[in-house]
Amino acid sequence: MLQTVAVLLYRKVALFEFGVLNEVFGLDRTDDGVPAFEFLIGSPEPGAPLDIGNGAFVVPPHSLEDCLRADLVAVPGGSTNGPYPAEILDTLRGVVDNGGRVLTVCSGAFAAGAAGLLDGRRCTTHWRYGAKLAETFPKAIVDTDVLFVDDGPITTSAGTAAGIDAALHLVREEFGPDVANRIARRMVVPPHRDGGQRQFVEAPVPACESDGFATMLQWMVEHLDREIAVDDLAARMHMSSRTFARRFVEEVGVSPHKWLTEQRVLHARRLLESTDLAVDAVAGKAGFASATLLRHHFNAAVGVTPTVYRRRFAAP
Template identity: 45%
Template sequence: MHRVAILALEGVYPFELSIPQRIFSLAAGADGEPLYEVLTCGVSRTVRTNAGFSIMVEHEIDVIATAHTVVIAPFTGAAEDVSDWLPAPVAEALARLSPGVRLVSICTAAFVLAAAGLLDGRPATTHWNEADRFRRMFPKVVLDADVLFTDDGDVLTSAGVASGIDLCLHLVRRDHGAEVANRVARRCVVPPWREGGQAQYVERPVPAMADSSTSATRAWALERLQRPISLQEMAAHARMSVRTFLRRFRDEVGMTPGQWLTQQRVELARRLLETTDLTVDRIAAEAGFGTGASLRQHLTAALGVSPTAYRQTFRLTEPAV
């Protein structure tokens, strides 16, 4: 079984610490069998949180040497303290990890991975409020402060706080397919994936008019993914000029309308590949890609696999009704 070790350091944030345990523990196969073994560890068995109480963890930090995925939760002072000082037990434990172990940071825990030299030359993200500090401290890291999470294969980082949910669901989806991840999301009463990046949460003036959102147009577009949808058509539906619509869409979603439409079509194609017997060409048409060749191009760009390979990996035993 895939073992996930969650590292709780002094001053850990309890909410973020609980995210990976909750998400991975709920992931189950078709017969209800657990798909992950989840262990929580610390430098010591008693860990002080930032919430006025301490917790007892069941394992010491050495357990991460046996894990397939290691998740580091954020803790008080992570952004200030670890630039030139990393707790020796943490540095030693990270140095002993076997090649191929998947490293995951939530929120400002990216500072720990960066301080250990594990993010040099790699894409990463952290809480948007700490992005400038991160860039100054770790100029070798390719920081993207606009996304909810980054996936560089064996090293993944999430943005602030609840984006850890997005990243953990992404890992379940990557390991076991969208249907398993969707079931976990439903149990947690959260969306299977959120639109856009953390740019939409950066502090900015609130729009004056409540009816200026592009959400109604996004809902309208989701019902019409099978056909071409132009920027002009979306702006007209929202009763905005193209320029205004594009600006507000980016502010709300964190990406352009074209990027968003492609993302939605890829997600629809994934669900159809997992849950139906439709041909690749038919799925391409249903998802709005037009041809099987176009679907293959977009799916390979997004996931690194062809539609056929994806279906063989994540196909359900019975088509969903």
């Protein structure tokens, strides 16, 4: 039963992520039908102030021993480089050994990885740190397309606000949707967000060692509304289509068709954010033959439909 929730703090504290955990678990909302949580703020040195930035500090009153008895221990974002204090890692492992759960927010996943808790498990972190998490902990199965991953006793969430999604998920799993919805309404956030991190990731034009390829990529970006055939691109580079396709993958890392589709989706995203063009018109300017084709590729790449994306990201 999820009754005692501890937030484990050490070194410099990510204030917003700590605040998210406090909002979900630390506020008394029993007047709204939400169960009361025992909320602990623990650190290796209880009573010692921890930096939260801009000259402010937080003073955790509880010890790591107190955290060990919690049903859930949450770790806000922290260093992606370590080192991670041995007592922190021992506490995280001890919580799991005692039958408890661990929740990480953003780069807090690195502490769980250092404790060995991500080995053989699906997990996530902020999309900027995904490759580093996978490289640092090769036994972890890293998925940065999602907002959070719940795998056994370990729940990992993506950047900052995704901690809200993960925390509400744990409440929903334990107490049902009505309780999670009550907390979400008080926080004025959706009780469940669709899509994943892909909708927040921008794919820039990659740097190329070959000046010829760099020039050609720039030309492609400037003419996305045209029909662009691989044979025509190969001719511009004075290569056979087969040689061009091979060289393109070597330079860019993906096939010409895949890269062109990615750039068209990226251009469509910008148009949806900055214009009031109809989806049909956006499709044409981005080089898609129809709005249906745009929706197919957009949903596959971003994880939400163009209409949902515009509602979330368009300027007023």
